[in-house]
Amino acid sequence: MQPPPPGPVALLLAAGAGRRLGLGPKALLPYRGRPLVEHALGVLRAGGCARAVVVLGAGAAEVAARADLGGCTVVRNPDWASGMGSSLRAGLAALDSVAPGAPAALVGLVDTPGVTPAAVARLLDAQRAGAELAAAAYGGRRGHPVLIGARYWAEAAAGAVGDAGARELLRAHAAELALVECGDVAVPDDVDTAEAWAAWSGARP
Template structure:
């Protein structure tokens, strides 16, 4: 029997454009990783899996990982797709019916946005937060979609090809009033393209 919603935080990248792993970047005096992890926890996700890769040992020393399951992606340099596979594989044994997938470089995503998305959780649900009508993060993947999403996840695309292929059935969950889903690509804090 499955039930509940888990959180999956993808935080394995080296942050080449940023100049350091984004898990170690800081916004408002807090690590990006701590902000994203708190949003998942406070948004009702249990359990929460954090996928680390680049600088994993350093991140473990400075981040607040209490209560999170840490999975290390040894193949992190191949891109986000491998981290998605590692994370969903780790969640398989938990019995949750769905996973809220969050990226570490979207510090504007709030617990309220996570909770709004998680409210739609179900084994067959596929949904994404939207901002100004554009799909962003977090993304909700019902358990029935995990195998397909991981098969299509290659390089830095993550679940994007899977979501695009299911655009007609994907539930758009407006979160404009609850936060900002833009990803931060540069230290100046300028938002980059939101990619789901």
Template sequence: MTPGGRTPDGRPRSPHPCAEREGAAPSVAGLLLAAGGGRRLGGRPKALLPYRGRPLVEHAAGVLRAGGCDPVYVVLGAARDRVRRQARLPGCVQVDNPDWAEGMGGSLRAGLRAVAASGAAAVLVLLVDQPGIGAGAVARVRDACHSPAALVAAAYDGRRGHPVLLGADHWSGVADSAQGDAGARAYLRARASRLTLVECADLSDPADIDTPEDLRRLR
């Protein structure tokens, strides 16, 4: 087995060059999950919710870029054609998830398949519906990555949250376990002793937007 582990579809992965050079920071891609249809919001796709005059997906993708993730992958599903017309996502790789209605797990699998071709040593996962998470939290979690074996998550007063960083060694296992809306939750829970928590409560607010009452957070 190479140090890079295997891709989500089982192929051996070559180690990223940055992981081979002594003292070099591993390359970290960004993965934005933005495919949800907003069922509890009356069918309003979260990617298109207005935030500071632009679609929310633009803000979230910009947070990943500003936090040092490159490249940035954006998984689209519900209303993806409208998202492409209305949102400006320069430099982002847009990934279609035709099975978006299945839940976050399907989007995570689609995103990991796409990222596997990038040669990144790790991927940092962010959800589109958490506008209070900023570039500072992304950078802090990203900086805790030292190898493809890394497993890191932001914490808020000690509780695990997003963003979550998955070293390439974990992608296949995460993809295998990602089902429904659970995402990587079961995988992370089973490896709690190996998970590094990075406190980010001083930088970000992890509250998400799930219900009409939550829309106030966009104001």
């Protein structure tokens, strides 16, 4: 029997310094007893991503030393301070060599602890049903994670400038974008302030 074709690869962007938080690199924020980057990787894997690439930037050496990143490919982004776009470019540039044959990348952010395996699984289901561009939606509004088909990787990288990430790509291909409602199984909040982090780390399950 032929082995099944490879599925989408998880691409976790975890390079931010968390300057507004003032608590060090976001990847190392303590969440449920472990660094936040471990939680985010665990969600992507539990949702069905067998392969994972994580992009580090701020404090990359410390993150690699303190977090368990076993089983995934680590890409270091020396230009992380220029914004999330550079991390998306760095991650996408690595995919052809580290995840050959992947039909899509499922892009997640380290600072969205409310994203769940169920949300990831819904996006993977959409890809299996034929979607090449998909995004989790919350009450009909686009959020994360985002699934980008391989044929869009070059275009996504070209439009990833500053903190824009995949925004330009999704805007240009709005007619092809599948919005996958996840508001019943996940929370879209990103953690950018000390108050937001306190709410997540102390008050939310």
